[in-house]
Amino acid sequence: MLPTLFLAVVALLPRAQASITVYTAPNQIIFTTIGVTPTASASTGSYTGVQAYNPTTLNPPPVPTGVPTSFNVDLEEGVPAGASIEQTGDFLGFSVEMSVSNQVLGKNSTQLQVPFLNLMANIVQRAGSVRIRVGGNSQESATLVEAADIPDGRILQKNLTGVTGTTQTPPLEYSNDLIYMMSNISNLVNVKWFLGIPWFVTDPFNLAIIGAADAILGDKIIGYQAANEPDLYFAHGHRPSTYGPFDYFGEFSDLITQLASSGLDPDGRAATLMLGPSIADSGWTPEDVWNTGYVDTYNANLAFLAVEKYPTDNCAAAFNTGATIIDPQTVFPDFLNHSAHTALLEPYLNSTSFAQTKGKKMLMFETNTASCGGFGGVSDVFGAALWGLDYGLQMAYSNFSGGLFHAGGQNVFYNPFTSPPTNESSFHQWSVGPLYYSVLVMAEAMGATNTSRVLDLQQNEFTPAYAIYENGQPARVALFNYITDPTGTSDVTANITLGSGTPTSVAVKYLSATSVSQKGYYTWANQTFGGFFESDGRPMGTEDVQTVQCDGTCQIKVPAPGFALVFLGGTNALTESKGAPSETYSTTKLTKSVNTATINPSVLATSNGHGGSADGLKVNNELGSTSHGSANAAAGLQPMMLLVTGSALVVGAMLVRRS
Numbered sequence: 001m002l003p004t005l006f007l008a009v010v011a012l013l014p015r016a017q018a019s020i021t022v023y024t025a026p027n028q029i030i031f032t033t034i035g036v037t038p039t040a041s042a043s044t045g046s047y048t049g050v051q052a053y054n055p056t057t058l059n060p061p062p063v064p065t066g067v068p069t070s071f072n073v074d075l076e077e078g079v080p081a082g083a084s085i086e087q088t089g090d091f092l093g094f095s096v097e098m099s100v101s102n103q104v105l106g107k108n109s110t111q112l113q114v115p116f117l118n119l120m121a122n123i124v125q126r127a128g129s130v131r132i133r134v135g136g137n138s139q140e141s142a143t144l145v146e147a148a149d150i151p152d153g154r155i156l157q158k159n160l161t162g163v164t165g166t167t168q169t170p171p172l173e174y175s176n177d178l179i180y181m182m183s184n185i186s187n188l189v190n191v192k193w194f195l196g197i198p199w200f201v202t203d204p205f206n207l208a209i210i211g212a213a214d215a216i217l218g219d220k221i222i223g224y225q226a227a228n229e230p231d232l233y234f235a236h237g238h239r240p241s242t243y244g245p246f247d248y249f250g251e252f253s254d255l256i257t258q259l260a261s262s263g264l265d266p267d268g269r270a271a272t273l274m275l276g277p278s279i280a281d282s283g284w285t286p287e288d289v290w291n292t293g294y295v296d297t298y299n300a301n302l303a304f305l306a307v308e309k310y311p312t313d314n315c316a317a318a319f320n321t322g323a324t325i326i327d328p329q330t331v332f333p334d335f336l337n338h339s340a341h342t343a344l345l346e347p348y349l350n351s352t353s354f355a356q357t358k359g360k361k362m363l364m365f366e367t368n369t370a371s372c373g374g375f376g377g378v379s380d381v382f383g384a385a386l387w388g389l390d391y392g393l394q395m396a397y398s399n400f401s402g403g404l405f406h407a408g409g410q411n412v413f414y415n416p417f418t419s420p421p422t423n424e425s426s427f428h429q430w431s432v433g434p435l436y437y438s439v440l441v442m443a444e445a446m447g448a449t450n451t452s453r454v455l456d457l458q459q460n461e462f463t464p465a466y467a468i469y470e471n472g473q474p475a476r477v478a479l480f481n482y483i484t485d486p487t488g489t490s491d492v493t494a495n496i497t498l499g500s501g502t503p504t505s506v507a508v509k510y511l512s513a514t515s516v517s518q519k520g521y522y523t524w525a526n527q528t529f530g531g532f533f534e535s536d537g538r539p540m541g542t543e544d545v546q547t548v549q550c551d552g553t554c555q556i557k558v559p560a561p562g563f564a565l566v567f568l569g570g571t572n573a574l575t576e577s578k579g580a581p582s583e584t585y586s587t588t589k590l591t592k593s594v595n596t597a598t599i600n601p602s603v604l605a606t607s608n609g610h611g612g613s614a615d616g617l618k619v620n621n622e623l624g625s626t627s628h629g630s631a632n633a634a635a636g637l638q639p640m641m642l643l644v645t646g647s648a649l650v651v652g653a654m655l656v657r658r659s
Ligand SMILES: *[C@@H]1O[C@H](CO)[C@@H](O)[C@H](O)[C@H]1NC(C)=O
Pocket: 070, 071, 072, 494, 495, 555
């Protein structure tokens, strides 16, 4: 296959110079100009680079037959039986593998990744907050060491002599500067964190992470994971074959006892923030754990119940396990239908119902398209954006209270976002994957009121639809089309009416691409984060919200493929409580050679989903430093993160702490 998309990406690389401006203190500016001549390389056939930038695409599945081209959505007043519990705008969040937290969040507490801050700020603008777990397999062997024990101002290092297990996770050593970094991020954007307790060794537990997080993060830490996939501990060689739910139950008791006597949780708060059992559906059912009495016994300790579930895995290919390698083209259709989600979640419905009877919230704590990195051409294409959004809405409908999409490093396909390789960060920007769009759109679908309830409208397998109720009334309709059919024959139309009176017009935002196979350049209301290496974390392009006139019925067309979010309250609904519109983060398409955008941290810090276009990012002329060479404008301003673009790209910058 010809590398058309890849060539398009290469063509957009900056040819001229690019610059980085960094403030270190209000009156001191370091200005660096870096001349870079990037080298284009690789073609699809011979692509040997890392998975995160693999340009390979697959064929979209064939057009199915017998799919109705229209259906009716008649929404009565009020919330019908069967709708979900109330959901929050931050329903979908991220799970960042601890071992790559220094690539994703920042280098350390004084050098944060600006694109990451922007990506999170986009979601916070819509949802009020965003939840991120730092953990995964690498949390299990993580050891807190003195900052001085890790060279070069870094916050973690891998001990490569101890690599074991299927996922070949190296033991980690980290300093509490990781936790300071998380705290500093939360001071800028409203990120709430989950961390994990190392669980391989329980006698005694290494509780250092709780001591550090409790002291440094305060109320920004909202949960400690008590064991990660304990039902896999035997398979991975960390427990004897007899290890079962009752053993885990006992270990949890030991944890609480040891924590109480450790002195690391002086006010007892951490002991109330546990979450578990985070089983991976590998031999234990959730009921096996509930039936030990876990939830009643640890009622005071459990802030959330949690499970982890990936639909499938790519471990055979990723780690040469010897098992049969799954062909991505063959499984691609399995990600592009609605029953993929209903079938995946059905086994958990008893548990989400059980959780309600116990007054607990249940999380899908770690998930993605396929474990062991996902599939090339499946996990990193537009189809995955639709998959993630349908999965998110189905989790909400199924009475989960949140789901976190996992992010790894450069060697996985499924990242919601990927920072450039360290040696290329001076001329490359971030790559934003399809699952980031899923999270962004889900934030708008849920809104920031915490009153959203979700109903699956039980439409066609390939054109599912949901109604979203807010404050007790229909507020939005979410419409999918999984089919790729450029002829237009497979476009689908939803005829929407409201029992309380159909409005004269509605506002519609589309998530679009030309094919489910498309890699990069997806648009949400006409804005995009581009292709590989092209994003500074802000949407690019002009936002385009469609207004559809109704005349008794609102006919909403969804192209094949595509997704539409219908705001029943019209354009007013977009600006009132549903989070701020995207123009807050409009790009800086200035004509001069160097563009600058700034974030005022004090604005971001108070951004709560109700911000307007005057908040957040502004082009440099409004807020400080001007263009190339300017060295005076920041005097007396708040500390700011500065992004300076060369031609089409924004070049990576770091937040440097004001001292
Ligand atoms: C939706 O409305 C269009 C236009 O009125 C109509 O042709 C179509 O039959 C309707 N669909 C259904 C399922 O009733």
